[in-house]
Amino acid sequence: xxxxxxxxxxxxxxxxxxxxxxxxxxxxxxxxxxxxxxxxxxxxxxxxxxxxxxxxxxxxxxxxxxxxxxxxxxxxxxxxxxxxxxxxxxxxxxxxxxxxxxxxxxxxxxxxxxxxxxxxxxxxxxxxxxxxxxxxxxxxxxxxxxxxxxxxxxxxxxxxxxxxxxxxxxxxxxxxxxxxxxxxxxxxxxxxxxxxxxxxxxxxxxxxxxxxxxxxxxxxxxxxxxxxxxxxxxxxxxxxxxxxxxxxxxxxxxxxxxxxxxxxxxxxxxxxxxxxxxxxxxxxxxxxxxxxxxxxxxxxxxxxxxxxxxxxxxxxxxxxxxxxxxxxxxxxxxxxxxxxxxxxxxxxxxxxxxxxxxxxxxxxxxxxxxxxxxxxxxxxxxxxxxxxxxx
Amino acid sequence: xxxxxxxxxxxxxxxxxxxxxxxxxxxxxxxxxxxxxxxxxxxxxxxxxxxxxxxxxxxxxxxxxxxxxxxxxxxxxxxxxxxxxxxxxxxxxxxxxxxxxxxxxxxxxxxxxxxxxxxxxxxxxxxxxxxxxxxxxxxxxxxxxxxxxxxxxxxxxxxxxxxxxxxxxxxxxxxxxxxxxxxxxxxxxxxxxxxxxxxxxxxxxxxxxxxxx
Amino acid sequence: xxxxxxxxxxxxxxxxxxxxxxxxxxxxxxxxxxxxxxxxxxxxxxxxxxxxxxxxxxxxxxxxxxxxxxxxxxxxxxxxxxxxxxxxxxxxxxxxxxxxxxxxxxxxxxxxxxxxxxxxxxxxxxxxxxxxxxxxxxxxxxxxxxxxxxxxxxxxxxxxxxxxxx
Numbered sequence: 177x178x179x180x181x182x183x184x185x186x187x188x189x190x191x192x193x194x195x196x197x198x199x200x201x202x203x204x205x206x207x208x209x210x211x212x213x214x215x216x217x218x219x220x221x222x223x224x225x226x227x228x229x230x231x232x233x234x235x236x237x238x239x240x241x242x243x244x245x246x247x248x249x250x251x252x253x254x255x256x257x258x259x260x261x262x263x264x265x266x267x268x269x270x271x272x273x274x275x276x277x278x279x280x281x282x283x284x285x286x287x288x289x290x291x292x293x294x295x296x297x298x299x300x301x302x303x304x305x306x307x308x309x310x311x312x313x314x315x316x317x318x319x320x321x322x323x324x325x326x327x328x329x330x331x332x333x334x335x336x337x338x339x340x341x342x343x344x345x346x347x348x349x350x351x352x353x354x355x356x357x358x359x360x361x362x363x364x365x366x367x368x369x370x371x372x373x374x375x376x377x378x379x380x381x382x383x384x385x386x387x388x389x390x391x392x393x394x395x396x397x398x399x400x401x402x403x404x405x406x407x408x409x410x411x412x413x414x415x416x417x418x419x420x421x422x423x424x425x426x427x428x429x430x431x432x433x434x435x436x437x438x439x440x441x442x443x444x445x446x447x448x449x450x451x452x453x454x455x456x457x458x459x460x461x462x463x464x465x466x467x468x469x470x471x472x473x474x475x476x477x478x479x480x481x482x483x484x485x486x487x488x489x490x491x492x493x494x495x496x497x498x499x500x501x502x503x504x505x506x507x508x509x510x511x512x513x514x515x516x517x518x519x520x521x522x523x524x525x526x527x528x529x530x531x532x533x534x535x536x537x538x539x540x541x542x543x544x545x546x547x548x549x550x551x552x553x554x555x556x557x558x559x560x561x562x563x564x565x566x567x
Numbered sequence: 568x569x570x571x572x573x574x575x576x577x578x579x580x581x582x583x584x585x586x587x588x589x590x591x592x593x594x595x596x597x598x599x600x601x602x603x604x605x606x607x608x609x610x611x612x613x614x615x616x617x618x619x620x621x622x623x624x625x626x627x628x629x630x631x632x633x634x635x636x637x638x639x640x641x642x643x644x645x646x647x648x649x650x651x652x653x654x655x656x657x658x659x660x661x662x663x664x665x666x667x668x669x670x671x672x673x674x675x676x677x678x679x680x681x682x683x684x685x686x687x688x689x690x691x692x693x694x695x696x697x698x699x700x701x702x703x704x705x706x707x708x709x710x711x712x713x714x715x716x717x718x719x720x721x722x723x724x725x726x727x728x729x730x731x732x733x734x735x736x737x738x739x740x741x742x743x744x745x746x747x748x749x750x751x752x753x754x755x756x757x758x759x760x761x762x763x764x765x766x767x768x769x770x771x772x773x774x775x776x777x778x779x780x
Numbered sequence: 781x782x783x784x785x786x787x788x789x790x791x792x793x794x795x796x797x798x799x800x801x802x803x804x805x806x807x808x809x810x811x812x813x814x815x816x817x818x819x820x821x822x823x824x825x826x827x828x829x830x831x832x833x834x835x836x837x838x839x840x841x842x843x844x845x846x847x848x849x850x851x852x853x854x855x856x857x858x859x860x861x862x863x864x865x866x867x868x869x870x871x872x873x874x875x876x877x878x879x880x881x882x883x884x885x886x887x888x889x890x891x892x893x894x895x896x897x898x899x900x901x902x903x904x905x906x907x908x909x910x911x912x913x914x915x916x917x918x919x920x921x922x923x924x925x926x927x928x929x930x931x932x933x934x935x936x937x938x939x940x941x942x943x944x945x946x
Contacts (some may be wrong), residue, residue: 216857227879234587235580239596274810309833313820318812327806339852342845349841436865493580494573549569556855 182471184300185212213290218482218550219441222252225464228488235492251295259438262431270428271328278325278520279429279436285321288314291446293370295461296473303397305370312353313450315406318444320414321344322330322425325437341408341415341498347407347506348412354514355399359455368451372459381465385458390537391521394545396456398514403448405506409487410443411442411494412502435450443537450476457483509552516544608724611691614680616713623714625653630661630683635680635689643673644680655686659742669713671697672700672706687731693723784825792818805851830905851858 180187189208193201226241226249238464241248266275303515304310319342322339326338360366363374377384386392405412408424416424426437453459457479460472467475497505521535527533587593599602618626631648647666655661680689692715700704721728795815816839823832908926912920 231584237583237587237593237595239594239598242598251670274807290574306827306829306833307829309837309905313833313836313841316837317817319845320810320840323845324810327848327852335852339849340847345843346842364906489577489584491575491579546568552569 179375182473184471185296186471200385204271212473213301214287217287217290217443218439220477221439222256222399224442224446224484225369226251226276227484228491231403231485231488232492235489244378244514247329257433259435260432260460264431264433265428267330267428269330270361271537274324275428277315278321278328279426279433279440281324281441282318282321282440283436284537285314286443286447287528289424289444290450292368293447293450294372294454294459295450295476296471299460299473300369303369304367306366308356308366308371308451311368311447312349312356313447314468315352315444316349316391318440321440325429329425331428332419333423334425334427337415337421337427341425344405344408344412344502344506347503348402348510351402351506351510351514352406354511354518356451356455356554358395358518359386361518361521362386362525367461368454369458371460373452375458376461378465383458383461383463383465387462389524390534390541391517391524392456394513394520394541396452398517399456403452404487404490405502407445407448409445410491411497414502417496437562445484445487448478449480449487450554452483453479509548513544517541606695606723608726610693611675611676611678612695613692614669614678614689614707615692615715616710616714617665617690617717617720618714619717620687623716624713625713627662627663627710628686629667630655630656630686630688631664631667632662632685632687634683638678638683641675642674643670644668645670645772664710664721667710667713668707670707672702687735690720690724690727692716701773704774785822788818788821788825792822804930806848809847809851812847813840815842816840828903830908 183539189205192208193205196204229251230240230242230248241251244250244254266272289311291301292304292310294303312463321343322341323338326334326341329335359371363371365371365374369525375383375385382388404410408415415421416426422429426434429437453476460476462468462470462472462475520540523540524537527536589724610744617628619628620623620626633646633648636642636644636646643704645666645668646664649663649665652660652662678691681691697706717728717732751778792815795811795813795818798811799815802808816835820832820835820839821867909946912918
């Protein structure tokens with residue numbers, strides 16, 4: 177019974193496919209998986225938008241949208257109808273084909289990332305040997321779309337937004353990769369299913385998630401920072417800072433194309449949260465050993481929604497950074513700390529079991545955090561700006 | 568330590584988030600069409616015409632002196648004076664407006680018409696739900712739409728309305744006394760002990776039922 | 781298999797040609813991206829996952845963006861009025877075809893280029909990793925040192941301008 181609930185979607189897929197002739201079964205199974213991804217994640221995106229607006233409202237002691245449907249939960253449908261029926265305006269000086277291809281390329285690249293995410297036991301579309309690499313390759317190719325959108329619009333705000341976005345994404349992608357490398361070093365595999373399986377063990381009732389190790393915690397924090405920057409979410413939402421750049425690289429998009437950008441942005445957030453869950457939070461494994469009776473996909477999506485909630489929470493709390501603060505933070509704090517975390521991970525790998533490695537690794541990371549934080553505060557890398565050219 | 572401020576801020580917003588579900592005081596939102604806050608006493612939107620007694624046409628205080636029309640900075644008041652006269656609240660024969668239109672798409676709610684009116688005939692309304700799908704006709708309010716009873720005026724601006732009523736009553740008393748004196752002297756001078764006619768009932772003291780919303 | 785190969789090859793060659801022939805520099809850069817993507821697909825169709833994904837990650841994610849940045853930060857993407865072709869384009873074509881001929885000759889005469897019908901060795905990412913930090917660790921370290929030196933150099937170049945009050 178428990179197994180049935182756990183594997184319900186896999187069994188459903190097998191059952192549906194079994195009606196087809198043998199030759200068609202394999203492609204049909206893949207097609208069903210694709211349909212599942214294309215249906216489920218945009219549905220979560222729709223839910224996320226309404227949760228975000230309501231959550232931000234509550235954070236600011238407001239009610240949030242509550243007019244459309246019960247408690248306002250039909251709001252995304254109203255939004256969808258609105259953006260689909262709006263006029264698709266293309267600036268007369270815009271570079272037509274590039275302007276058209278940018279949102280398409282973005283959404284396609286973002287959707288591809290979901291192909292390797294294990295959303296449950298046996299529930300991964302393509303169990304690739306180099307799954308992690310594939311994910312990052314797809315993440316990297318979104319940058320081209322962002323640039324295309326900004327450049328082809330022939331609008332200075334778009335172009336500035338695109339340049340900011342690309343600079344920021346390149347800077348933080350380094351951190352994103354390096355913090356994931358720590359996990360790869362411990363697991364010894366780039367396959368996301370293997371990474372989850374390595375974490376799906378229990379000591380007593382506690383799971384072997386990587387976040388519960390010193391290097392894992394540090395890596396997770398760095399990953400979370402980099403993921404926030406990579407998806408252009410607040411407080412790193414400079415590329416679309418509405419007080420400075422109207423809407424950044426998608427200023428000149430309206431109607432359906434804008435909806436695609438919006439979808440791409442949120443799907444990127446979902447997929448990068450999914451990857452963070454897989455790498456550090458044990459993917460689909462249950463948080464305590466006696467909770468394994470719940471289906472594995474339930475745990476994955478719960479963790480996913482939790483990380484989305486943290487994204488929204490941060491957006492409701494933190495003010496936007498400035499460009500120089502953003503870059504200083506990336507190159508002078510996050511990157512060195514991630515490199516140190518890599519070193520500590522290697523130590524952890526070769527020190528063997530025992531209390532000693534816990535003490536040594538925690539001490540190194542804690543000391544580094546405090547010292548780097550102090551230095552950064554004293555030297556005002558993150559503090560008030562010194563106006564070099566103004567005096 | 569680095570990150571301390573971020574955690575503090577996160578705690579604060581978390582408090583807001585959880586608190587907004589628990590305590591009603593945190594949520595200051597008023598869900599407008601269903602819930603309303605009564606407008607402040609001094610609120611003003613567009614002018615309206617005050618009338619006494621039950622009949623709005625007969626009871627209009629306006630005497631079509633056209634001062635407001637001339638003073639109106641954006642020139643949004645249009646008045647046509649009547650040919651005949653009818654008695655006003657003190658019983659004096661006065662003209663009355665056959666047309667009194669205010670174009671509220673032009674009106675800027677400056678209240679100058681109210682300040683210059685010597686007859687307390689035009690006052691500021693608090694009604695703000697005036698949206699219409701007719702851009703021109705729908706926003707040009709005529710006499711009938713503008714006329715609101717004195718009771719309505721009491722309802723929306725109680726303090727101001729009482730002051731106005733007291734002033735009008737005083738004026739009327741003065742006018743009555745003057746009329747009485749004039750009549751008395753006239754009677755004395757004529758040495759005629761003719762019976763005095765009763766003064767007409769004061770319209771300001773009459774309380775007709777029902778008001779127009 | 782061959783259909784897929786010809787399709788991908790056509791895309792790659794078209795991307796490369798467009799990169800050379802298009803007038804707008806940014807269009808050229810985007811065409812190069814398409815060519816890079818085609819090469820990545822070729823790698824993938826040969827079951828070389830690691831090489832294919834690294835091709836996307838490095839070339840599309842970094843090199844293409846770098847090219848675009850270079851174009852936008854230096855000369856802008858304006859189309860030059862007097863055409864994009866150099867007056868000595870004939871010489872250029874001659875040199876290019878000569879180089880191509882030499883390379884083609886070398887490839888055709890190479891023993892390794894002859895189609896081998898032996899079973900394709902199945903190389904996993906794990907094997908590549910082991911090889912990189914095992915038998916090829918010295919070249920890897922040398923490349924790493926070189927890149928570090930280049931990074932330090934870039935930082936120094938950037939810092940010189942910052943303190944450049946003289």
